[in-house]
Amino acid sequence: MFRLPVLRFPFPPSYRDATESFWESLRYFNFYRAAVAAVFLVGERFDPEMLNLGSRDPRMFVYTSAAYLALAVVFHLLLRRWRAYFNAQLTLQVITDIVALTLLMHASGGLRSGLGVMPLVSLAGAALVSRGTLMLFYAALASIAVLLEQAYWVLMFDAAIATFLPPGLLSIGYFATALITNRLAQRLIMNERLARQRGEDLANQLRINQLVIQDVQDGVLVVDPNGLVRQQNRQLTVLLGRPAPELDQIEQYSTELAGQLEAWRAGNGPSSVTLRLSESGRLVRARFVAAGVAGGSFTLVLLEDLSKFQEQAQQLKLAALGRLTAGIAHEIRNPLSAITHAGDLLQEESQGSGRDRLLSIIRDNAKRLDRMVHDVLELSRRDRVQIEKIRLRSFISGFIDDYAQNEGIARSAFVIEVPEDATVEFDRVHLNQVLWNLMHNSWRHCRHQTGSIVLRVLSRPGRVELHLIDDGEGIAKQLQAQLFEPFFTTFSGGTGLGLYIARELCAANGAGLDYLDRGTGADFRILWQAVQ
Structure with missing residues (x-):
């Protein structure tokens, strides 16, 4: 026993893949539906003979146009209040178009009224947002409708069999329109998804770059060709010793840095210089790198704080120096005390200007050595901070x-x-x-x-x-x-x-x-x- 295949329509509870643009497209397409129904309704009332609308059955044409307009209003309210079951709503609207347009065509005298091409617009609109084989289902429904309408004329009014050729060609046009439009729509959707994905990737990359720039220990500035600082990080405030201005000329950050950058851009300066920022007193190494944006006209300025390296080296040097000087100081003070004491005794026992001058030299140099020992000992005690x-x-x-x-x-x-x-x-x-x-x-x-x-x-x-x-x-x-x-x-x-x-x-x-x-x-x- 022959069985017809069962058609299963994919009407999920929620059309998750339907993006906001799909719903907007469906809403605009419904505006077109309402406008067509209104034009048919008004056109039949004012000059039906010139437009050849409802020439065979004016009452059917008016009632169908009114019902078509009412359904368009219902669809509009449905789209505004309930955005779910996208495929179901789309299919309901397309079936409404096919039925209404077929009835309007029949009421106007069949294919010779010219209304047979109207379903092409509906099929093209549906193909833009439909998925899978639904577009073929819609084209098949439109083809069946136009062929049944022509069969009515053949059976009821003995029209020639050859009159099936125009609706047959029109049916081929329905399928071709649905297929071509759907393929183009799929390509546009893929391009849209790719553009959206690349936009998200770019936004994520920019966010990551921003976080990296803010967390690096070097100061970072991005300077445009006019000397305007477009981007900076928090470390720059520490290096400058004051809050860094926002979107200002580089001269407002540091005149020394601005001069070095200008010389580098003119080809008269090195790409890496060491300078001391006047306000904070920090020693930094500035490196200038062409950013490669807009033909390399943007410049990336990296400021490396050399003060920390100097402090670390100084700490190591002073630790060794402290141990050395402490020992030397104690060794110097012993003979120094003997020199001073001997000078005092010599002063008490000796007479004469020559010996007084020698004694003065002994005392002055002994005091100088004592001051030096005192200073060195102060240096060795620098770590005892309260x-x-x-x-x-x-x-x-x-x-x-x-x-x-x-x-x-x-x-x-x-x-x-x-x-x-x-x-x-x-x-x-x-x-x-x-x-x-x-x-x-x-x-x-x-x-x-x-x-x-x-x-x-x-x-x-x-x-x-x-x-x-x-x-x-x-x-x-x-x-x-x-x-x-x-x-x-x-x-x-x-x-x-x-x-x-x-x-x-x-x-x-x-x-x-x-x-x-x-x-x-x-x-x-x-x-x-x-x-x-």
Whole structure:
């Protein structure tokens, strides 16, 4: 016994693969349906003879058009309130189109009315969003409908068998339209999915790159051809010593860095330079790399903090130096004591200017050696840090009083410009030693007048600065690089360890000490960075 195959329509409870664009396409297609029904309804009322609408059965044409328009309204409400069963809704709408258009064609006199091509639009629209073999099912329904309508004319009005040729060709057109449109739609859908996937991959990659840039230890800037910083990371704020501006010219970040970048872009500078940022005092290595964007016009600037490497090397060096100097200091002090004692005895027993001069030389050099031993021992004790909060105004005022009294200097020679609320964290003994060394150096080179030395505290975003400024001639540029090196001095009676020890004590307390070239006078700056 012959059995017809059972058609199973894939109507899942929720059309999960139907994207939002599919639902929007179905909604716009329903607007077209409502417009066609309205045009048919209005056209039949105003001039049916010219349009050849409803020429055979006007009442059927009007009723069908009205029902077609009503169903379009129902479909619109359904699409707005219930977006589920996509295939089921699509199939219901296509069947409605086929039935309504077939009835309208029949009421207008059959295929000669020209309405036989109207299902092509419905089939093309359905093929754009349908899946699998549904498009063929819709084309088959349209073909059966148009062939049955023609069969009616053949059976009821003895039309020639040859009249089946036009609906047959039209049926072929239905299948061809459904297949071609569906294949094109599938290609567009695949391209859309690929574009969406690539967009998501690109967004993920950009997010990963952003996280990596923010977490790297180097400072990162992306600079466009006009010098505008398009992107930066958090580490840049630490290196600059202040909050980094957003979307600003690179000159607002660092004038030194801007000059090096301009020279590199002009082909007159190296791709890697070492410079010290003026505001934070940090030593950094700047590397310039063409980003390869827009013909390489964008530049990636990488700032490597060299201060940490210097501090680590310095720590290792000082650990060994501390052990060595402690032993040397004890060994020096024993003969030094004997020299001093022998000089004192010689002074008591001897007479004459020549011997007095020799005794003076013995005493002066013994004192110099004693100061050197004292400084070296201070250096070996730099790791014994007891951090505490210090109110700078009261501390500096007390320090100036002690220093002026011990050195026999008028108090009016010092000017204090310190806010009342300026507070830092530092070892009190170390800060006293640092200021004593700096003050001793400044007083030696200033003019010894009223207000010759100024102690000024500046509170800036993210940092506190203590400046010790004198009115002397300043330090020659060729000597500035050697200022903080051990045993470097331009004073015949100095040990060359004062500034070196001051800087090491600052480093041990998490601060920095550097020299600012102001042109006239010396300006030593102690810099405290805010805790991040």
